[in-house]
Amino acid sequence: MSRPSLQTVGEAAFARCDRVSAELLALTYGTFVRQLLLDYEKVADVNAQLDAVGCNIGVRLVEDFLAKSKIAACNSFAHTADVIAKVAFKMFLGVTANVTSWSADRNTFSLLFDDNPLAEFTELPEQCPDLWYSNVLCGVIRGALEMLNMKVGCTFVRCKLRGHDTNEIRVSLHELLAEQPPQADD
Template sequence: MAPLPPRSGDAVFANIERVNAELFSLTYGAIVRQLLTDLEEVDEVNKQLDQMGYNIGVRLIDEFLAKSNVSRCADFKETADVIAKVGFKMFLGVTASVTNWDADGMSCSLILEDNPLVDFVELPDTCQGLYYCNILSGVVRGALEMLCTSY
């Protein structure tokens, strides 16, 4: 696998219309708060955030492919690297590191050093077990599923 240029997502990120990061973070917090009020169970909120993210990822992949000029990835490791360095940069303005690969090379962790979703967030004790950023897992899952069906 050829290494990605270190700033490959920067050019695309600079040309994408985006909402102020603080506004996005506050809006996301309001969505999570409303889900907690409506659904009352933290496990149900986690499922709903994942499903919302999945629906976003299914639609987001087309924009990613159209604007990133990324060619087809050779394997899952390269795909994870593109998601971490280009995808997160394009849509969140941050990059992730790819770690914790399993022996088969089929499972890994994407670690965000700076997560814009958690700005201004302080969870109360009643939210134990809430996967606050579960929407990101859903986005990645939805996008990857669409990639699998399109190739």
């Protein structure tokens, strides 16, 4: 029997999720970003905070991801990239991304995606041209991969809200962490 494509795996995982309206998520997320813009003086701090809370979300999501996607392990960083783009994006956001622009050492790639449910119905506030509005996604990827023993850097480099032609997140593998031995119970 041939192995199902990652696209199919992503669709099956999405079907296994409880789902809510994307517009409700977009408006809830937008409300959160606005709150941070009130709370922090510098847009750079808002970007950092979005990344930090995203990391916490990623740490929480990864378990659900493994359970619903039924993906046991990735055998290479290239496989990891494809799983993020075709399965994780689909499962949580209902869209898929494309993996491109590998570095020569195969440690860095880009995720490109045109549809970004977080940023629907949104315009960047005029006074915040430096906001990476969807920066939470970088944190989510970073947090989830750290739970899988991959330390990565993750940065937005293009965002349609800034007038770019697509959305692009650059992901770099910094370190493969050693498996933690299971903790004794006492």
